[in-house]
Amino acid sequence: MTEAAPVISAKNVWKLFGPNPKSYLGSMEPNRSFEDIRKDGYIAGVKDVSIDVGRGEMLVIMGLSGSGKSTLVRCFCRLHEITGGTIEVEGQDIMSLGQKELIDLRRRKMGMVFQSFGLLPHRTVLENVAFPLEMRGQERHTRRERALEVIELVGLAGREDYFPRELSGGQQQRVGIARSLVIEPDIWFLDEPFSALDPLIRREMQDEFLRLQGILGKTVVFITHDFDEALRLADRIAIMKDGAVEQCATPGEIVMNPATEYVQKFTEDIDKARVVTVGALARASAHTAAADGNALDSEATIQGLARQLINDTRAFMPVQDKGGALLGTIKRQDALDLLLGAEG
Amino acid sequence: MVAQADPSNAALSRLSSLHFSVVLLVVSALLMIAHSMGVLPAWLVRLPEAVIPPTAEVLDVVFAFVQNDLGLIHVTRSIAAGLEYLLDATGNILYGKNRFPYLNRVSFLFIESLGPIPWSAVAAGMAVLGFWLGGWRMAILAGGTFVWTAMIGQWDIAMQTMSVLIVAAPIAFLIGLMLGIAAWQWRWVDNAIKPILSVLQTLPFFTYLLPAVIFFKVGPTAAAVATIIYAIPPMILMTTLGLQKVSPDIVEAGKMSGCTRWQMLTRVYIPAARTEILVGVNQVIMLCLAMVVLTAFIGMPGLGAKLLAMMNSFKLGRSFEIGVTIVLLAITLDRLSKAWVVKQPKHWERETPWWERHFLLLLGLGAFAAFYIISQFQTFEILNEVGRKQSWSKGREIDRWIKGVLEIDSIQAVTGWLRWFLNVKVLIPFRNALLWVPTPALIMMVVALAYWLGGRKPAIYAAVFFGIVALSGWWDRSVITLYTVISAVTISMLLGIPMGIMASGNKRLANWVLLTCDSAQTFPSFIYLIPAIMLFGVNDVAVVFSIVIFTMVPLTRYTIEGLRAVPLEMTEAADMSGANALQKLVSVRLPLALPTMAVGFNQAIMFAFFMVIIAAFIGTQDLGQELQRTLAGTDLGKNIVLGINVSLMALTFDMAILEWAKRRKKALGLG
Structure with a gap:
């Protein structure tokens, strides 16, 4: 963990789904469990999470499906509006941002990779990668230059004019990665980027990802349900269950000293x-x-x-x-x- | 599998629903017994005139007020002027005749001076377009259709039809797209539009026509307006559906790329919903074609008018040829627009020269220009216009041939017997029986049916809707409409379902039948009258026959699709349980296919309500006949009352059957 001010700082973040989450959270008694909340008709997507991400750190959020990991990362970039708590990105409370400032923040600082790629089917690789630049109104020539640079970086040179459906899954995700990097973001979100890929390709993409991160040194929030993947990539792992973080520590610490029984179960079969x-x-x-x-x-x-x-x-x-x-x-x-x- | 979770409860509710239906049926039976003994008071047999509200008159007053006092007529007339301008332009380009005096207006569309475009140039252009969209087969289909149209001597009337189509379809597309986006964006718009759409989709087309005439001038303008309104609903539905289906990953990727709301809509949502939107375009085009043909009833010249005139004078040969042209046009437009739906962009290797990337575009333009120029020379006059003498029309020969065939004794015996049997033994007794039933008894039977099928909600709607029909003062006519629909759909089921079951046994046959159904569904409904009149002349049997062939299409189709969708492991399980083919069909395949078949049945009923109105042209005594009569005058109120009656009856069945299919699917765990 770095000593400098954290890039992302989340404090007591809550995200509840239900008919009237804000007022429910306001009147909720403390220490209600996930099940209690569900009985009240709400789903706790994120339950009282406090976590900091340091500059250049790779934080992996690990959890099974429905554990709230994707919800949490969507709170970080405000694809979800949080119900309670604060999230600061580089010292700026993102919940206080207006629509325009939020769009501006995403255009300058954030990149995101999605599980099923989220490529626009009617655009070529080049046009997909250049899309964020186009959105912020960059001039055609420079955005082309920059997009070609990133396409080269992810190893897709020569495929610029292909359409997504003409590429394999791994190649499509490379396009997704290129798109997320094209604006030179400070913060890089990856939401289960390799889960939709075959095991062999997944391994290859993990290596590729480590190579890129070695060059770029971004602040990374990486989501996965695969404990091996988490161990392989992480500086720190946050293990989530029912919307709450069970333990957040380095891979070594998690393996040596699992904080809860739930974490213990993951570490059992690991070659320590x-x-x-x-x-x-x-x-x-x-x-x-x-x-x-x-x-x-x-x-x-x-x-x-x-x-x-x-x-x-x-x-x-x-x-x-x-x-x-x-x-x-x-x-x-x-x-x-x-x-x-x-x-x- | 959901229903199995609590079998006792499900059985209980099933029993109580039957119970309520049975009570209703018993009451209606009592009413009928009383009626047959002559003890039922007259006001229970039919509503007395005195209690029937003067709906039509009130509507007329309201319309007059809106039209004249509020000045709606000025608004519609200025819209009409704009439309008329466009229609004149397309008319001039396509067949070069000013439909209206066209002297003191300066045209700024210079291409108008290019018209009329020689048929050969259009055919060449369409052939290249067909090739681009779907290869050689499409090229031959598209080019061939236009060559046929010209050579058979129907170019001008076909172009009259097309000139309205190419104005109406884009406008319907744009309005539908915008309303679809609005309905997707704002919940209240969706809520407001939905009921209007379901009424619009069941409203008989005659009801579109009269307001169009009154507010928008007789002829092509009114035709265009009616066509546009008719074609909008599916575009709205497809747009909303497509936008809702855009995957969340793509949406979030767009947001994280820093899209504004406008950018999200134009760069992410609409392109990602391309498929559904293009399916909407396909439906818009097909509905426009069907409607343009039907607007012959309000004096729109073109293929429809010609067909109407030919059928009126019993020139079956020419009718048949026009029918072929309409069918060919329908298939071409349908296949081309469907090919567009599935056409995927293709990437070019770097360094591909500009002309190679746009080769087909250049070829199309080149062919168009070449034929345009060549046809200007006297020698190649035929490429410009096919004269009366030169056309291949064989109207008279076909007439003679048809007459010859129909006069063959065995054929005449069959059609004659069928006509006699259906008329005397089935249709007329059934009609008289329905007409004899006291109004409240019939309503109760319908409500019982709706309750049994769909439960409380459809039953309430059935009661309200049929109550309104009874209060409209057109009960007898409505019952005749209902009788025609029920008899035709019943016959259609007796033919279509066994056909579907048979076809589903053989994969190749099934594909072939499905393809035929697909094509048949694109034909404008008008076409189905031709064989009916040919075989049975002008009477009730011809009406029923035309509805039967029209409704057999969805029945056969959904039977095949339902049987095909039965999961393989279920039939395999039946095989391993030692079921023979018949047992497998009755106990496994049919029950599982039934919900899908119900959707086809529902569509058949909707089609029947649609067709029965058109069949008024042959001469019926139902609502359609009255509706058609209103077209000659300005009885807007009566027209709307009649139209709403048809719509309400159709909606009653629609709701009950679809609700049943939905519940059944859920109970079977078929998603």
């Missing part, structure tokens, strides 16, 4: 060594000073260092971050337990 980093296991202890020799990279996973952990016979090993600062030590036995399963 692939997720947990050396840094997450490092402790500052009396051994820190004593430990010497080669320091381990705090960001490497236990599995990534498996060979070294097995061959290196030191009981305690020092861990340092990218800058070379010493963070603490890990106990070899702990790491091996994680890798091979605890004895007995």
Whole structure:
């Protein structure tokens, strides 16, 4: 998490669906559960969520269908009007924006990718990608230049004049990604972008996405129902259930210390060594000073260092971050337990 | 599967609904028994004249007030002037005759001076358009239709019809599109439009005609107005449907791209709803064609008028040829506009030169210009205009042939016997029986039927609607209309449903029948009178016969579609349970197909109400006859009362049957 002011800051956000949500929320007793609210005739799409997204951070919101993850992200960009709480984007309360300012915010700062792509069927790839530029009235020539640039970036060069139906699912989503990037947004929303794709293509698109994010370094809010995908991509994961966030933490922390039983269930079948980093296991202890020799990279996973952990016979090993600062030590036995399963 | 959730409850409600219907039927039976014993007071047999409100007279006063005192006539007359200008322009371009004195107005549409366009140029242009939309087959269909029209010597009358069509269709499209958008955008517009639309869709076309004549001048102008109003409703429905169906992802993508509301509508919603909107265009065109033909009844010249005149003088050969032309035009317009619906844009490789991208456009323009120029030379005069002597019309020969065929003893015996049997044994007794039934008894029977089919709401509407019909003072005529509809649809069911069942057994046959039904449905209804008159002459049987062939189309079609839509695993389950073909049909396929078949049945009834009015032309004694009579005068009030009667009867059945189909589908879990 970065120390600078968060890009998106949500405080006690509520989104209720029903006949008269605002007044219901106003008169609602505290601590009513999702079920209680449903019995009153309302659906809690988002239930008292507070969450910050830092600059350049990749926050993955994970949950099963109906958990409110898509609703939450639609509140961030005000595709939904929230019922209670505040959402600030770069310090600006987005609920106070007028229609024009909101459109302006989306035209300058936000890009979004959709699960079933949301491409306009009557427009070519180029015209689809250039669409947001066209909407903000950019001149034809420059918007073409820029669109071609992004199409090249997502690896679709040569397909500019195709229509969406002439492309495969993966290619269509590349168009969706290009469109969301064309205005150079600061904030990038991705709503289950790869869920509609075949498993093999999904993997490929995840790599592609990581490559792009490596170049661009946007602030990302990524939605998925796939826990593996979340672990693979996230800086932090927020796990949602019934509209509320169950736990929001780094992948390593979630795997090591699931906050609730619900989260626990997701982590059960996960190979922890692939997720947990050396840094997450490092402790500052009396051994820190004593430990010497080669320091381990705090960001490497236990599995990534498996060979070294097995061959290196030191009981305690020092861990340092990218800058070379010493963070603490890990106990070899702990790491091996994680890798091979605890004895007995 | 929903109904199974609580079987006892469902059964209970079913029982009580039957119960109420049975009570009504018993009361009406008692009334009839009393009537047959002669003890029923006269005011229960028919409403006495004294209680019938003078609706028509009141309406006339209201219309006179709106028309003259409020000055609506000035508004409509100025609209008429604008329309007339457009119609003159298209008339001049297409067949080069000023329908009205056309001297002191300067035309700023210079293309008018190009008219009349030689038929060969039109045919060539249409052929290329057909090729662009659907390849060689469309090219031959489109080009061939226009060649036929010219060669058979009907170019001018066909162009008279087309000149109204190409004005009316775009206007109906635009109005329908805008109203559709408004209905989608604002709930209250939708609520306001819906009931009007359902009345408009069941209103007999004669009711469109008279107001058009009174407010908009006789001839093409009134024809255009009636046509436009007639064609608007499906466009509204399709537009609203299309806009509602745009996927939320596309909508949100548009919003996140920073679209304003106007941009959302024009760049996202309307293009994304392209398919439905184009289906609407197809329907607008087809309804316009059907209506333009029918406007012959208010003095609109063209194919319809010619057909009417030929049928009046019993020149069946020429009638047949005109019928062929109308059918060809209908098929061409339908296929071309449908091809447009499914036509997807195609991308060009980079560096494709401009002329190659627009090759077909250039070819079309080139062919058009070439034929235009060539036909100006004396030698190729025939490419410009096909004279009377040169035409291929074989009217007289066909006449003779038809007469010859009909005089063959065996054929005459069959048609003669059919005519006798239907008339003497079926139709007239049935009609007399219906006419004998006391008014309240008949109303109760209809209400019982509506309640049994659709429950409380349709039953209330049935009572109110038929009550209004009884109070309109046209009860007997209405009953005759009803009798014709019921007899024709019954016969049609006896023929159409078995045909559908048979066809559904064979995939290729089914496809072929469906295609035929598709084509038959695009024919203007007028066409169906031709074979009826040919076979049976001018009498009740011909009326019923024309309705029967007209209504067999939806019955057959929906039977096939319903049977086809039965999920495969259900028939397989029946097979594995050891059902033979008949058992499978009766216990599995038919019950599951019934809701869909009911929709076809409903459509058949709507078609029958429509056709029975047109059949007034043959000579009936029902509402249609009275309606047709009003066209000659200015009895606007009476015209509307009659029209509303037809509409109310049709709506009663519409509501009850569709409600039944809806409930049944839900109960069967067929979505």
